[in-house]
Amino acid sequence: MALSRVDPEREQALRDLDPLTVTKLWDNPCWLSFRLNFIAFRFNDPVYRWIETRYGLVRPEFVALYAVGLRDGVAAKNIVASSGLPKNTLSRSIQKLLHRRLLRRETDHDDLRSFVLYLTAPGRAIFEETMPLMIQQQTAMLSVLSETEQRQLCELMDKLVIASPTWPTDLEKEGTAS
Template identity: 50%
Template sequence: MQSRQGRQDREDFSPGVTGGPVAAAGLDEMTAAKLWGNPCWLTYRLNYLALRYNVPLYNWVERTYGLSRPEYVVIYSLGLKDGALARDIANSSGFPQNTLSRAIQKLVGLGLIERTADDADRRCNVLRLTKEGRALFEESLPRFVDFEHMMLEALDEDERKTLSALMAKLVLASTGWPGRIGREESSQEKANS
């Protein structure tokens, strides 16, 4: 059963689903329904905004540098935290390890990253940007930063701080989420048997 608060959160633009701010934003009826008539409004809105950010930027990366999204994610990750393991990039990006392995192989071949055996675990490779990889990251980063700033122009300074604090709170709470569905299903199965 849906809570009253959940309905209220979804209905903040409901009167204008076919007009008002939604129409002014150029949203079609299906997108509007998913954004404001959806019991999973938060995750859909986050995903929608992420797509509005990621799709044009990664298309630009592919046109400009000839790199796929997984390949650039490796570059971006190492630009933020050089000397990382592939599994750390996989964990932080959501890309499967095998997808990143192919990306890493290509980036090594292009001379954008290098890998060396990890002193702590010889089975793992530490990944680092080369001089060329660092230059690519530094050259491309402003485009990502500028796009995010443009997205945040809709909010005043206090709203940005509030959004940042709320997002941080959700991110910190999220560490326990992945395993919850499995535990709930197994508990439900036991109760039904």
């Protein structure tokens, strides 16, 4: 069920948007997916373009670097699981980061057949330099919401993320394909 556009204050803002964008985000039975993707794109596109221009890192490379920056000692399989990137794309990205000496790989002490990743000093510097810009972008996006609304949005997003393992991952197998 798409949300109704009855709020008169929104009407002018909607008129300023591209007509197809309005259709996809409001006149669409799958509004949630399109709105989440639209908002994510508005965050990701300027951030990743800046990172690629400044550091020469394409999106999958920075996704891997950022993940290790958030949690040193993580395995590539965990980055795949948390990012949605294909395993082969992530593997190539990690190899490039290792080659550029932005990451280092060590044997996992808990599983000697596996490797875990750590940021090097230059990798940590990139992570630390990009964080304020990303926080600034997020702050700008959230500025239209009150603190209460921001907390509520966070709680609602938490519910969706926590429920996500119960969602179908293969629509063909779920019997929804025609």
